[in-house]
Amino acid sequence: MTNTNVAAQPLWPAVLVVLAGIVAAMHVGKVAPAIPILRAQLDVSLVQAGWLLSLSQMAGMLTAVFVGMFADGFGLRRSVLWGLVLLGLLSGLAGLTTSAPQLLLMRAIEGAAILMVIVPAPALLRSLGRPRPPEHRHGFLGDLHAHRHRHRHVAGPSANGPLRLGNLVGNAWRHRLAHGFVI
Secondary structure, three states: OOOHHHHOOOOHHHHHHHHHHHHHHHOOOOOHHHHHHHHHHHOOOHHHHHHHHHHHHHHHHHHHHHHHHHHHHHOHHHHHHHHHHHHHHHHHHHOOOOOHHHHHHHHHHHHHHHHHHHOOHHHHHHHOOOOOOHHHHHHHHHOHHHHHHHHHHHHOOOOOOOOOHHHHOOOHHHHHHOHHHHO
């Protein structure tokens, strides 16, 4: 027996969930192109640069299960929305930091915010109840990292990137880290 209410549901909520996942995934690799500029302007050492690059992955490794339990209790939609709000705020604040330790703290909290979006997204897609098999929706969600790389390299200002904001602005790394705030 088919449920006619499921077929009548619009597609846009699923598209919004996938777009939220793409935005969150873009935050994973936004620091890498800015490392040379960060080293020059904030005297970030190679060790600190390594920590900046790996903090979001370490947050995922250590806290993903807890973020999943939190999202179940807090609500899937609320978790995704608050995760996006945190990502935007933290990206804006990261552009205002004046020291490497502040930047490391922002990046660590940002790793948890990324998880608040990415972890509940598959369950939220499943709960939308579209008539197609869930593998189609999860296939789009699995494509997040490909979108992240494409948008990061096109839109992200780096010293050698297409926008070359490093040549236009003395504090180009601030624009690079605040890129997620605009998106």
